[in-house]
Amino acid sequence: MGRRKTVYVDSDILVIGGGMGGCGATYESRYWGRDLKIVCVEKANIERSGAVAQGLYAINCYMGMQWNENQPEDHVRYARNDLMGLVREDLGYDIARHVDSTVHKFEEWGLPMMRDPKTGRYQREGKWQIMIHGESYKPIVAEAARKAATEVYNRIMVTHLLMDKSRKRVAGAVGFNVRTGDFHVFRAKAVIVAAGGASHIFKPRAVGEGMGRTWYAPWSSASAYALPILVGAKMTQMENRIVLTRFKDGYGPVGAYFLHLKTYTENAYGEEYESKWREDTKTLVGDYVDRHPVPTCLRNHALLKEIAAGRGPIRMVTKEAFQDPHKETIGWENFLGMTIGQAVVWASQNIDPKHTNPELTTSEPYVMGSHATCSGAWASGPEDYAPAEYQWGYNRMMTVEGLFGAGDTIGGTAHKFSSGSFTEGRIAAKAAVKYVTDRGRDQPQVSDAEIEDLRKEVYRPLEHYEIYRNEIVAGTVSPSYILPIHALQRLEKIMDEYVGGISVNYMTNEPLLTRGLELLGMLKEDAASLGAEDLHQLQRAWELQHRLLASECVAQHTLFRKETRWPGYYYRGDYPKLDDEDWHCFTLSRYDRDSGKWEMEKAPVYHIVD
Amino acid sequence: MPTFVYMTRCDGCGHCVDICPSDIMHIDKTYRRALNIEPNMCWECYSCVKACPQFAIDCRGYADFAPLGHSVRVRREEEKGMISWKIKFRDGREKDFVSPIRTTPWGSIPSPAELAAPSADMMKSQQLAHEPEALNVPVLPALRPDQLKQGLV
Numbered sequence: 001m002g003r004r005k006t007v008y009v010d011s012d013i014l015v016i017g018g019g020m021g022g023c024g025a026t027y028e029s030r031y032w033g034r035d036l037k038i039v040c041v042e043k044a045n046i047e048r049s050g051a052v053a054q055g056l057y058a059i060n061c062y063m064g065m066q067w068n069e070n071q072p073e074d075h076v077r078y079a080r081n082d083l084m085g086l087v088r089e090d091l092g093y094d095i096a097r098h099v100d101s102t103v104h105k106f107e108e109w110g111l112p113m114m115r116d117p118k119t120g121r122y123q124r125e126g127k128w129q130i131m132i133h134g135e136s137y138k139p140i141v142a143e144a145a146r147k148a149a150t151e152v153y154n155r156i157m158v159t160h161l162l163m164d165k166s167r168k169r170v171a172g173a174v175g176f177n178v179r180t181g182d183f184h185v186f187r188a189k190a191v192i193v194a195a196g197g198a199s200h201i202f203k204p205r206a207v208g209e210g211m212g213r214t215w216y217a218p219w220s221s222a223s224a225y226a227l228p229i230l231v232g233a234k235m236t237q238m239e240n241r242i243v244l245t246r247f248k249d250g251y252g253p254v255g256a257y258f259l260h261l262k263t264y265t266e267n268a269y270g271e272e273y274e275s276k277w278r279e280d281t282k283t284l285v286g287d288y289v290d291r292h293p294v295p296t297c298l299r300n301h302a303l304l305k306e307i308a309a310g311r312g313p314i315r316m317v318t319k320e321a322f323q324d325p326h327k328e329t330i331g332w333e334n335f336l337g338m339t340i341g342q343a344v345v346w347a348s349q350n351i352d353p354k355h356t357n358p359e360l361t362t363s364e365p366y367v368m369g370s371h372a373t374c375s376g377a378w379a380s381g382p383e384d385y386a387p388a389e390y391q392w393g394y395n396r397m398m399t400v401e402g403l404f405g406a407g408d409t410i411g412g413t414a415h416k417f418s419s420g421s422f423t424e425g426r427i428a429a430k431a432a433v434k435y436v437t438d439r440g441r442d443q444p445q446v447s448d449a450e451i452e453d454l455r456k457e458v459y460r461p462l463e464h465y466e467i468y469r470n471e472i473v474a475g476t477v478s479p480s481y482i483l484p485i486h487a488l489q490r491l492e493k494i495m496d497e498y499v500g501g502i503s504v505n506y507m508t509n510e511p512l513l514t515r516g517l518e519l520l521g522m523l524k525e526d527a528a529s530l531g532a533e534d535l536h537q538l539q540r541a542w543e544l545q546h547r548l549l550a551s552e553c554v555a556q557h558t559l560f561r562k563e564t565r566w567p568g569y570y571y572r573g574d575y576p577k578l579d580d581e582d583w584h585c586f587t588l589s590r591y592d593r594d595s596g597k598w599e600m601e602k603a604p605v606y607h608i609v610d
Numbered sequence: 611m612p613t614f615v616y617m618t619r620c621d622g623c624g625h626c627v628d629i630c631p632s633d634i635m636h637i638d639k640t641y642r643r644a645l646n647i648e649p650n651m652c653w654e655c656y657s658c659v660k661a662c663p664q665f666a667i668d669c670r671g672y673a674d675f676a677p678l679g680h681s682v683r684v685r686r687e688e689e690k691g692m693i694s695w696k697i698k699f700r701d702g703r704e705k706d707f708v709s710p711i712r713t714t715p716w717g718s719i720p721s722p723a724e725l726a727a728p729s730a731d732m733m734k735s736q737q738l739a740h741e742p743e744a745l746n747v748p749v750l751p752a753l754r755p756d757q758l759k760q761g762l763v
Contacts, residue, residue, distance in 0.1 A: 110714030210672030
């Protein structure tokens, strides 16, 4: 290990993750911090990294204030309704009021927007969505970030945040270069975590070669959560995992199909089924079922009930819409622009939606903060109107000083999607520049001992493998180490069976969660014996560590919230109903890395009342 | 196997290795050509397929659910700002699609540092870069603190 260099990089602002949130943060940091050193670090290549690597066919968060289509408070009400009453309305409003300027810049930078031929406005897919030719969405946004950054470091997997000697303030991050193996120490005055949420913490439906075709990108390895959790940042709504109703096997998107192509669902016998379950759902969640649009989780719930009643598969009725050649083109280009794998599935199975109504299914659960779900870090709100309980510092600063977040990292702000994540990166960056400027020469101090300890820890899986590899003849079975894929599959199985995955129809309860946490504890112990054959496997080992810590947080939150707030996402069998009296609140957790203990608490929900 | 690489077309240039978001395109040490080392961590995102100058990379749908005999081919032309697709079904039917990918020249986005520096007052305001102009409304909206209250709605 002595051959590996240690590379020190000093900066004013360190952006971790070069996806939509990180690119927004990098761009805006430069606008406000002209003389600052701004560094963006990414484990892949920002040209094609993050959840938008493949492209998008729609921007799902755009107000259209210039045409008076929507106002920010309308979006807050929409997100609140979809998340069954619980969102950080201060943060959501903040994104919504800025998001239009982000989208207008995207267009100026060269993103092809579709326009309504009659009105000349952006082509609406739905009330909030506008349609784009977004194959190069990410390369365009990455170009803006590269122009703004002092330096972009690709192929560096950040493993840990660094803390100041006082333990109160963040001081940077460490990681390793996946190509050279060099150890990187990023010392920074402020850090913006804009890493990815979590796929592959619950067992996916395809467990063979197709396990990579998750709905959410397989490279979203929960760094968004693990990095802040490890330094004691409070997390919120981590129980609020998301389950998606999507086209079977490819998880191709349904938004354009429902909203723009006006396709609809039916059961195996050609019957509409959602209304059938309305009264039943009402006994669980009360009048939330009557709100418009019907919350995403409740639509899942009706589909799950219908399948359990033996009337699956559920199909999307496409045959009518696809007779229109324009709609047919949109239907296909929608996949080619953002989920090519679905086009591959349909081509392979001879499914032409003009002649066959394709099957839908529900996905395994994911944990993220930007879609119809809002897991993430507990962050300070905007200075001009956030309630006192939501303000302890700079906008988007977590409960650790100098540590900011954006995109999947920040909790409570559902429905921000790509444009909102970029926008939240911009918001966090302006606040981080302010923070750095206000601190002046007051710089965080890092102890050499901490850096050395982390260096040893980061490379341990490589050393461990080297030591024990020759104990066995060949193969993957060792009594002394487990490989990252072994640990990943055990994690997925525990989460699936105990924390509400697909094999138990998203059901869990206190005894299951308690047992699941015990098993996660043993996996955590075993993770000290991960073996990595090479640098690629070392990346997988650290992705596993991040997923594991985030999973424990998810299980703790799920145990703490004694109600079923989002039927269709998950069910607490011991508390099957929504309980506004006791649980109209946020759940917060704080992890103590020394004791390994979690502290849970409730936090109030503030609504826009007018 | 999600993506795979044709032996006779790959020249080992490594563009796919540089771009793969999942770090699964590597150069085989014996053949000096690219391969997908971890097909079960492939998203079929086609980043490598689009980046390959030799058109050496293709996709074969995941074995767990995709029958053989299909293909989804792509040609991404940055200089033309276009992308073209050809979908071939197992039963031989074909579909073609062409879309724009960018409306401006590559590399044309200005750095924010090229713009006039914001004033100290702007720094104190809630406005972000290019606002309020880029909002296309005269004023950045804001809530009053008294509009946020606890309770059920």
